[in-house]
């Protein structure tokens with residue numbers, strides 16, 4: 001039961017008040033307990049409360065394990081069962097049955113014991129009254145988050161559903177209540193070792209949550225929301241309902257005033273460090289047994305202190321210097337606050353090793369012991385101990401000298417060995433029955449369970465990664481095949497251009513003829529009738545740009561007009577624009593294309609024909625022009641210029657005059 005108010009803008013205030021009395025009233029008392037003054041004056045709301053009341057009190061009698069009677073509401077005799085074992089409610093899919101055992105109630109939820117009939121274990125049935133039915137989208141989002149969270153130090157989420165005005169979710173059942181209740185049980189205070197062990201587990205849970213991308217912020221860490229399984233000393237973070245993926249900064253004010261970092265009040269946005277602040281308050285409560293800001297009587301007073309940077313009064317009761325420094329850091333400014341991971345690495349939380357007795361002869365003289373380092377460094381050191389000749393101090397000193405043990409544990413391990421010696425000294429008591437050894441075995445077993453779970457999670461992760469890698473490999477192979485194919489096609493095209501070039505330059509050479517007969521685009525080209533080292537003007541284009549013999553009807557591309565024309569060389573100082581424009585014209589490319597080529601050349605500081613001539617072979621590739629454009633430019637430069645039936649347009653060159661406009665005979669060039 002939480003006696004301190006819970007600020008939540010998403011929870012109906014009336015319901016807080018309703019649950020804030022100490023009587024653990026079942027839901028059916030809602031209608032009578034609620035103060036009408038704090039209820040919304042709305043008939044439909046009041047009706048829905050009544051509906052919920054009736055629903056809850058409706059006696060759907062079901063056998064907890066068999067579910068008999070569940071589908072047709074037939075009343076079966078439960079008189080043999082104790083009241084607490086009676087079944088009150090069934091989940092929509094009939095997997096979970098709620099028993100008549102109230103585990104507790106908080107500011108906005110009531111928690112009952114339930115049974116998972118599929119797995120056969122007990123679970124916690126959390127019932128939250130809502131003013132409105134959450135949309136499926138909202139619910140799916142929250143459920144998605146909760147289901148994705150799996151860690152030994154976080155209460156497992158199993159299932160969720162909603163009825164009218166009620167949201168139910170089923171979680172792992174914790175047997176020993178909250179950390180807050182437990183602290184009070186360990187009067188006067190839990191010792192340092194226990195505080196460290198609890199803290200380590202809370203921090204591990206936080207490191208896990210904050211390690212998500214984006215981080216999951218719990219937003220309501222406090223000792224009331226941390227639960228204990230007393231038998232194994234296991235600690236788990238619960239009440240994940242308020243956690244939310246951090247997408248940038250959050251602006252929702254939600255939490256418990258005493259545990260809320262100043263930036264949460266400011267509404268300027270906050271990040272996962274608010275959980276570290278709240279952890280600092282938990283540490284303070286564990287170390288002092290006092291609720292932080294107990295000196296304040298209302299949230300407004302707390303807010304005033306927090307925003308003025310005034311720390312809780314009980315901080316003055318923390319005597320352990322390292323503990324004090326960590327708490328101060330947690331409660332300090334956000335940018336100086338350590339991450340949960342950093343705090344976990346702090347020497348205060350370094351795991352103290354356990355010493356266990358493994359073997360003993362019947363006389364308890366020859367003992368075999370083992371130092372077990374839990375947590376991060378899973379080391380263990382096994383050693384023999386002769387009760388008649390050895391002492392704990394001397395054996396530990398030797399192990400430190402031999403660097404088998406770190407020196408900082410000298411005192412602790414010596415103490416532990418002496419404890420075992422004292423225990424074994426007691427005759428007639430079988431070693432196995434000793435509570436301390438039993439406790440350690442349990443510790444190890446639960447550590448083993450945790451490690452198994454971690455291993456399973458890691459294995460799943462590795463399998464997942466392997467599947468992804470295989471997928472990437474397949475994609476890479478596919479891309480490689482496509483690349484090879486493209487290269488092959490490119491090479492074919494280059495060869496084709498080469499042979500066409502050759503055919504144009506040496507029209508009667510065998511290779512040119514051969515290639516012209518084998519390459520499909522070239523097959524359409526007539527073989528030049530005579531060879532000439534100088535280029536001959538075979539056909540003169542008419543005013544329409546077509547050969548004067550009329551062999552090319554106007555709809556045929558002029559490139560097929562076999563007209564050659566020798567033109568003057570371009571001077572080195574010819575403007576590159578002029579040269580390129582001519583070149584494009586000769587290659588039947590538009591002036592826009594010419595400008596594009598020109599721009600690319602000028603980007604490489606090629607401003608004149610001379611600059612172009614100075615280029616080395618390897619520089620050409622870096623210009624960023626297509627193979628076709630490069631070839632056109634190179635051929636033009638080498639003087640392989642032929643008129644191609646294109647109308648002779650006057651050169652527009654001004655600064656540097658262009659030679660008579662020339663054309664490059666293009667073999668059906670690919671589209672640019």
Ligand SMILES: Nc1ncnc2c1ncn2[C@@H]1O[C@H](COP(=O)(O)OP(=O)(O)OP(=O)(O)O)[C@@H](O)[C@H]1O
Nearest residue numbers: 001002103104105106107108109111124172173174
């Ligand atoms: N998983 C669980 N196993 C056992 N008991 C539980 C579990 N969850 C909650 N409880 C019990 O129910 C009580 C109410 O739960 P809880 O404090 O989470 O409610 P709440 O409405 O979220 O309150 P608050 O927001 O003030 O923390 C707890 O104090 C605890 O005794």
